[in-house]
Amino acid sequence: MIRKLMNKHLCIVSYPQIVTYTQVLYRHYWKNMDYSTLHPPTSVRGITTLERNAFQKVISIPKLKVSEKNSQKVIPLIKKLLLKMDRLKPVRPLVEEQGFKEVLLHPGPVTGFDSLPKELFELGVNEKDFFFGELELSYENWRADEILKCVLPEEGEGLTSYSRVGHIVHINLRDHLQPYKALIGDVLKDKVAGCRTVVNKASTIDNVYRNFPIELICGDEDFQVEVKENGVCFEFDFSKVYWNPRLATEHERIVKILQPNDVLYDVFAGVGPFSVPAAKKRCTVLANDLNPESYKWLTHNAKKNKCSGNITTFNKDGREFILNEIREDLIRRLNEESPNYKIHLTMNLPAMSVEFLDSFRGLIGASEVDFTRTNLNYPLVHVYSFAKGDNTQEIVQKLVEDNLGVALKENLQSITFVRNVAPNKDMYRVAFYLTREILTTPKSIASKRKSSDIELDAGVPNPKIPCL
Incomplete structure (x- = not known):
């Protein structure tokens, strides 16, 4: 599919643009894929207390068996097709066969062996090395945005963004998300590196001192932070300034x-x-x-x-x-x-x-x-x-x-x-x-x-x- 799109449009693309243009085509192609297989389980929709075990899920994905001595030549050819998720190694030793590696492929663009680059044949990789196998996913494998998208109500705006200030993550919760604030806080504390405190602040300043009302959602009640902006270090109490x-x-x-x-x-x-x-x-x-x-x-x-x-x-x-x-x-x-x-x-x-x-x-x-x-x-x-x-x-x-x-x-x-x-x-x-x-x-x-x-x-x- 990507080759067809490239052949169709390559006449208007100069050589230095080819890599960038290829990436754009991949993004366009992948964007229309059905990735529901890789989403957290539908059963978590609407939970208000974080239950990490509820995110266990077994899926079937395409895999490729590659010899260790051949892997350094094969992997670069299929790099864009690897399954990339949090705390998941897409290339790992094949337990059943010594001297071989198991490569986890993305089930979106890879639907069969013919989805892989033809150059693999020259390296001795053939259809018998391609198979579908089970993969167990858990809470650890999804990003915060992926988890919250599957938990929060489909109707209404979800949590679209947050700010990071030192060890504090600051969110602005709309009224319809208030019942989920404990879960949102736990997910962000788990998933945002270095986060120790999650707070909710009003979206408007309502006093003469330009500071917001603050609500501790989860974590340490420690609001003194140190941040670095444009090479300059600043310290302050985030709850008071x-x-x-x-x-x-x-x-x-x-x-x-x-x-x-x-x-x-x-x-x-x-x-x-x-x-x-x-x-x-x-x-x-x-x-x-x-x-x-x-x-x-x-x-x-x-x-x-x-x-x-x-x-x-x-x-x-x-x-x-x-x-x-x-x-x-x-x-x-x-x-x-x-x-x-x-x-x-x-x-x-x-x-x-x-x-x-x-x-x-x-x-x-x-x-x-x-x-x-x-x-x-x-x-x-x-x-x-x-x-x-x-x-x-x-x-x-x-x-x-x-x-x-x-x-x-x-x-x-x-x-x-x-x-x-x-x-x-x-x-x-x-x-x-x-x-x-x-x-x-x-x-x-x-x-x-x-x-x-x-x-x-x-x-x-x-x-x-x-x-x-």
């Missing part, structure tokens, strides 16, 4: 933008995923978080990574941090002649970051900085926000503009998609430069226009809006 491993790539993007000697103002720093790597990169960092536990671990992680000399930490409300610490440091830096660094400002509290943007309006008096100079070192703001709807990029830009009270035009650098959070709900990073107009004109004076007057297109001025 916010940490999302899915943001590792975004943290890395920002840190890569920063150069040694740059300045970073981190308004909602958490335990330091932006601030600590920046300080390690020899940036000057002012980092703040309102949560006392986050502040504690932020300071700890700076010391742990030996970069506390480059970072000053604060435990304040974000608005207070902007109006005092950032204002004071920014005035000093804007008055410097020919600075050889850039200033960045991160605001990663996507549920409400945009609500703090009005703090920058009129932050600095016109007489406190010589704004007539052309080389002023204006900060680049990276503000994160959720947007829900059909045109989320336009929505997130309007959210920023409405809260800032001014249209983003030439000062808009980028709007970057970060990740999908839920159906029709996305997370974005909007990067824009603060300007003289923003910093010196209070929002109440600058704009008495309706929010609908704010122009969405950053490159086209709105004639209804006077230049500030």
